[in-house]
Amino acid sequence: MNSDSIYQLLLQVKSGQLTPDKALEQLKDLPFKDLDFAKIDTHRHLRIGYPEVIYCAGKTIEQVVSIVKYKMEKQIDVMATRADQNVYEAIKIIAPSAIYHPVARIITIPLQHGRKINDSVILVITAGTSDIPVAEEAAVTASFFGNTVEKIFDVGVAGIHRLFMHLDRLRGAKVIVAVAGMEGALPGIIAGLVDKPVIAVPTSVGYGSNFEGLSALLTMLNTCAPGVSVVNIDNGFGAGYLASVLNGMH
Amino acid sequence: MNSDSIYQLLLQVKSGQLTPDKALEQLKDLPFKDLDFAKIDTHRHLRIGYPEVIYCAGKTIEQVVSIVKYKMEKQIDVMATRADQNVYEAIKIIAPSAIYHPVARIITIPLQHGRKINDSVILVITAGTSDIPVAEEAAVTASFFGNTVEKIFDVGVAGIHRLFMHLDRLRGAKVIVAVAGMEGALPGIIAGLVDKPVIAVPTSVGYGSNFEGLSALLTMLNTCAPGVSVVNIDNGFGAGYLASVLNGMH
Amino acid sequence: MNSDSIYQLLLQVKSGQLTPDKALEQLKDLPFKDLDFAKIDTHRHLRIGYPEVIYCAGKTIEQVVSIVKYKMEKQIDVMATRADQNVYEAIKIIAPSAIYHPVARIITIPLQHGRKINDSVILVITAGTSDIPVAEEAAVTASFFGNTVEKIFDVGVAGIHRLFMHLDRLRGAKVIVAVAGMEGALPGIIAGLVDKPVIAVPTSVGYGSNFEGLSALLTMLNTCAPGVSVVNIDNGFGAGYLASVLNGMH
Amino acid sequence: MNSDSIYQLLLQVKSGQLTPDKALEQLKDLPFKDLDFAKIDTHRHLRIGYPEVIYCAGKTIEQVVSIVKYKMEKQIDVMATRADQNVYEAIKIIAPSAIYHPVARIITIPLQHGRKINDSVILVITAGTSDIPVAEEAAVTASFFGNTVEKIFDVGVAGIHRLFMHLDRLRGAKVIVAVAGMEGALPGIIAGLVDKPVIAVPTSVGYGSNFEGLSALLTMLNTCAPGVSVVNIDNGFGAGYLASVLNGMH
Amino acid sequence: MNSDSIYQLLLQVKSGQLTPDKALEQLKDLPFKDLDFAKIDTHRHLRIGYPEVIYCAGKTIEQVVSIVKYKMEKQIDVMATRADQNVYEAIKIIAPSAIYHPVARIITIPLQHGRKINDSVILVITAGTSDIPVAEEAAVTASFFGNTVEKIFDVGVAGIHRLFMHLDRLRGAKVIVAVAGMEGALPGIIAGLVDKPVIAVPTSVGYGSNFEGLSALLTMLNTCAPGVSVVNIDNGFGAGYLASVLNGMH
């Protein structure tokens, strides 16, 4: 509700079309409703049919199922992250079309149709094989939001020549999601090679002084190559979402 | 601006006393002003003449002075924390009545009169002599907000009998601010003796594995005596403010 | 044993009703007994029928059961925290009226009657769905201590407009317990909106650099909004207890 | 040197215009130059006249001056970060047109002309007054790279209504750089309000358990609002650079 | 082999009773044997029949059994720490007299007889019920080394009057082992009350910012009460051993 609509409302009050009581009712929640709708307003092209995301960790299966039910009744696409097989079995009962992406641990339920596909490429790239689950979480997320996603796995710095074989694809992408555990040097290397925004995703892959991803996280935050920004450890979803936002910019 | 005043405004629009344009003008900032004034509304008894607090650390003297000037023009009491002597010298030029509390590193400029004094006691207590600056920050803050403040210093657990000599005063207080560095055990001990809310303030006093107050902070967070809550390391102001809020409850 | 009772004892010695030996017996433990009773004395209105709380983690089922037994014989209300289903099964055998609150992981055995209910409201509020177990621990604790508890769940800062929809309830509460994991920003936001004491409870909900609640804990300790105090990570009981103390102040 | 120019070179060899020895001379550094120019190729619009950035911390004044000299001879714009007044004095001798931005601690030497200004807005926003130096580093960086930069300072979560007064400007920006110390909640709040990419910059502003910016850093990494990515503590330059890359995307 | 025995050997060489070759044979390992026996020498009263201690964690059952076998053949008392029921079952086969202390997780096999009992008291004291396993590890260790051990459990600072009821026993002990988790304040309190050496044992009991015993460890290291020394987290054995050494001093 912007100035225009408030003005219309005031005109209606003046003309007697609307009683002050009714008008008050509408204005009362203005501070909050306005915020709410404002957001939808500026992003209508995105939010229409935009999948709602459910973070399953820490939620009971019952809670997840009831959220899914509610969304489905509103005909909203659903994506559930950090979901295990049990959650999927429970959801499939109420949503037979639900798809489980076991590596990404994501459940998707496509209800909407004809979502516009973004042709520019989000490239998801991992340093090692063990980083793939996090990368897949990013890739499935970005795909579901309508993006074209490409993937290159296992090109970490221990054999940096493997990375160079893919320079063309690096250059051809619009946004790069670089996923790495252990020392986490990959995103910095890439940012030094191409001037694309690099979303760095540290993973908890490793052992010893990796300290559950702390090592990779600090590496990425401290990279001297500019153009890198970092999301939380193992946060594939956050990287996929951010990549979608960046890919949608124009 | 609350529901009542909006309703009055709508009635004026309806009756033609106010044009929609004029009304719009008043309503335009509603989402924000409303939030702002709502807060004032529910706390009017506190906010009228309530001193505005300026955190000096990280601000230039020029910035502090210009904020003080602005507040003084609005006849608002001023309190500036983490202020050194230089800041005080600069403020005294524009505010000759400014008072400097060197131990607490606080500057106060009392402009309002007749603030109601709260008779119930906030007791500020320290484990050691070195904790006094933080305790004084709490005490000066609470005093300036109109509270009766009592102080007991240097009764730490190395000689716990010193604490017991003051049991009556502990029992007589409404809120206790317990300030301790090093091992930081004092607040937990007090909370085990009296059922008053104990605001625990860890200080960075100590050395070695004190790690700049981390030791005392963790001790206080982990105390098994319920009734303790913790503020940031060396955060005397925060403790004094919270004590004021608690002391004002009824 | 206060001055009066010591005086009575001395009169009895003087009058010969009590031999010095018997009197000595009673006085001998004075330093400790006195402390004990003093506490009861100042809080008699609370302690009569006040539930004794048992922290089950790290105790064997046998230990918990024998403590419960002892309390029940003394007709004291019992509350056991961090209790799993197995503990409950064992307790139900000796206390058929025991109630298990599975989300809060609390067992309560109400033995006393007619505890005075405090009408002012403690509002327990969570940032996410996953924070509910900790919030329930706080809520069940505060309820059992005779407080009126209201709850608002899942209003975290990712969609702050959800919080604003409840401003009236925030303003209507006397004490607010704000529970949040991940970034833990909720308590600071609330403290910036209303001038109530906000008890901040960090939870270990999250992943990656959340570091088992450290992230939320540090956020809450560092909030620039005054009026916030912090309890330990996941310490719903401590928050519920402290809220009871604050709610009982007048 | 791209494919085209290599092909021209090979044609010259074939035609005898260039001897194999001369051609070898030019090709010799190919593996590296190519990498270098390849990068230029994809970003030609940016790299032409793109200022070279010198990180002064840890370098002697002599080192900085000689790097500046070298760049100036090549007619490249120069930007030097983390520069104090002494560095500036030394540079001004060889570059009288050098400008010192004391709050941002940046020296700029504009040598190129007519750099194309990007009209879409990068909004730099801070939680507190003390975060301004880091914000200015971001703002000066982005400005120098040819972007339109707007700034909003001191709208932190302690009084969140201050932020809401600027919702229109938040919505009007293409990229948001959110700078915050202490609890660091601002970027998450903003990301929950508008669907723009939010570059979060934790600062070392604060005390106690802020631990030199760790608190703000963890908050930002753990925000549940998607669309946020994080750069290093106090890394205004990195944020400004990344914002430039994102602003230039289309 | 001490000076005396070397001198005897040299005399034998001189007198021809021993050839240089034979003497060399005995002297060859001197650097090591000497070190070994030197230790035995100064502590002969202790080492004769002194139980050898096996730390079971990280060892296979086979390894533990074979070490036990070897010791038994040499008629040495055996004590195995961090031993679970499975280890005990395996040991009982070769050592039917083995005793399992399940709370302390210690297996003892008394082979020697008539070990002199030290009459002065080692007092093992815990803050909570959950600290008992660590305390028992200390107590069983000290008992097995021939000391008189007394125990007081569950007298933590949340109700410090409970501690005072035992002041006489605190004063009567020669060495105090104080075991505490959570905030870990108990050892400091005790050291402030009595001038006995206090061996502080932090435990990993607690949750949240306890960080697996770090909180208690730091508290104990930072105690302002002198006379406290600290062993590793949960290191009941180390405390029991050190207490034995101190108790044996005269």
Place this chain on the structure above:
Amino acid sequence: MNSDSIYQLLLQVKSGQLTPDKALEQLKDLPFKDLDFAKIDTHRHLRIGYPEVIYCAGKTIEQVVSIVKYKMEKQIDVMATRADQNVYEAIKIIAPSAIYHPVARIITIPLQHGRKINDSVILVITAGTSDIPVAEEAAVTASFFGNTVEKIFDVGVAGIHRLFMHLDRLRGAKVIVAVAGMEGALPGIIAGLVDKPVIAVPTSVGYGSNFEGLSALLTMLNTCAPGVSVVNIDNGFGAGYLASVLNGMH
């Protein structure tokens, strides 16, 4: 591809043997191919028949098996680390000659013959019995790479004379791998005794403030005895590999 071969190529272009198009094709990937072959080139003596190492942790059994299959087809020796019994069972189906080293958790498949054995000794030494698995990982790795490996276990500093008994073997080795958990002092002691390169491997063996190997890691990094370098916690493979490289130097 080095200068010579580029020169040959240019001569061929000049002479017409090669068209510019064909030459361009070969030059295009030069930056990357060159890197790739360069590595093979300089290390041909090593890489031929050099076992490929698969890090199994975080990989599915299917992934490991398919990598093994691929290597076997190329007749390359295979070594798989961090492999459990299940992985071994799956590999044995396609590689009946596979050997499982259960303590080292390594699977080896020797396919090549006649690998040259290096006669100089790599000595792997542990402080405790519990460090053996990490030491075995180092030993199996070094053995498989063709080195002569000797082992001394359980000579930690608690009884340093045990170490001295092996001084000759320490002096006889060319490279020493010293593995220790808990306090991790062993590598520094050894480096103070012999002037051989000491590869220090911290292990996560220990408890309490060992913090999963952090204690041993810091000890080793801070040793005042020069000649020590450190690999990651529990990184037996890394130590074994590095020892091979050092042992192969001449």
Place this chain on the structure above:
Amino acid sequence: MNSDSIYQLLLQVKSGQLTPDKALEQLKDLPFKDLDFAKIDTHRHLRIGYPEVIYCAGKTIEQVVSIVKYKMEKQIDVMATRADQNVYEAIKIIAPSAIYHPVARIITIPLQHGRKINDSVILVITAGTSDIPVAEEAAVTASFFGNTVEKIFDVGVAGIHRLFMHLDRLRGAKVIVAVAGMEGALPGIIAGLVDKPVIAVPTSVGYGSNFEGLSALLTMLNTCAPGVSVVNIDNGFGAGYLASVLNGMH
């Protein structure tokens, strides 16, 4: 006031020599005074003439001087730790006999005479030259408390043979204070050589991953050699005090 004197008092009440009012007056402070005197009582032999210790860090010169003055009036020996030259100059004005120990940063004022000297030896030993200030703090402390102190400096593990040259003195001491920074292995080595109680003092000497003494602290806490206990980083005073307590045991 002990049982006897209370009994006398009660007899006086009974006999009428003392009115209940007068008796009450004497008994009133009993809980606290008793604690206080009890301590003195059990340690009378120590406390008479026992120096009071003032921790100067964090205290103003004025505070230190006034504490010293007070003690001197009561004819109590004074020791002030962490004192710099300025504090000494100020104290010398009121206490011309004050002695400054610059390396230990301790001021001592011997007022009492004839303190009994303990003949058994406390041996203070350091790993490096840089650890000497902390060692001197321990040595001066122990000396002032009447102990015979010996010192061996710079015998760290980098050249462990230096330590062995002093085995006789290690064996001859009753208590050993081992001071070490960097890797901090010295106390564990010593505890493995002699069965004396070893008080380990980590120092903040070192750099890099020493992290202000954390490395040495963790090493000492994790030593596998039993008989070691640890005090805070750089806490020479605490070690000297504890050594005095242990040396006084019999």
Place this chain on the structure above:
Amino acid sequence: MNSDSIYQLLLQVKSGQLTPDKALEQLKDLPFKDLDFAKIDTHRHLRIGYPEVIYCAGKTIEQVVSIVKYKMEKQIDVMATRADQNVYEAIKIIAPSAIYHPVARIITIPLQHGRKINDSVILVITAGTSDIPVAEEAAVTASFFGNTVEKIFDVGVAGIHRLFMHLDRLRGAKVIVAVAGMEGALPGIIAGLVDKPVIAVPTSVGYGSNFEGLSALLTMLNTCAPGVSVVNIDNGFGAGYLASVLNGMH
């Protein structure tokens, strides 16, 4: 003193040339003296004329000078690390030939002549300009020990092509010392390119979450490229020393 010399001694006893008392005198210190000489024995080629190294940090100028004096009298080369200009001025008085390396903060006093120069190359390489002081400490150390040292500075991963320009020199070196701050990825990259031992030296260069070198340290420990070992943060001396040992192997 080895077996031979003991045998000679025994023969002398047998023959009466040596009394048992005199022989005992010589044998008494055998355990330690033997160790000492043993070390010299195995490394005689190194130790003759080998410079003694003095770590100046934490030592007074007087202490350093007296150590230097002592060494010079014994005609031993001296190297003093972490030495500032003041130390140098003091040393120059007694050693006019002393040379100060200001960037490396090393003082060297070459007294011996004709030290054999090792022709194989130690390559010291840095990621940034700010890492040069640590690199110079390594280079000066290795040079002084008689090695041929080459240096490449400022080839960090932000522009990895700069590194590739030096592949030939990387391949030509026998040992590589790679020095890097911030993200610290350089050593891992190099180890992935060449199969030389890479000594990784993290530096404290950087800011924010670099945490004084922790970031670079963890990166290096976690590198997936084998062949890397790590020394302490900023430990240029340790790296230079280790490189000398490795370079001397054959």
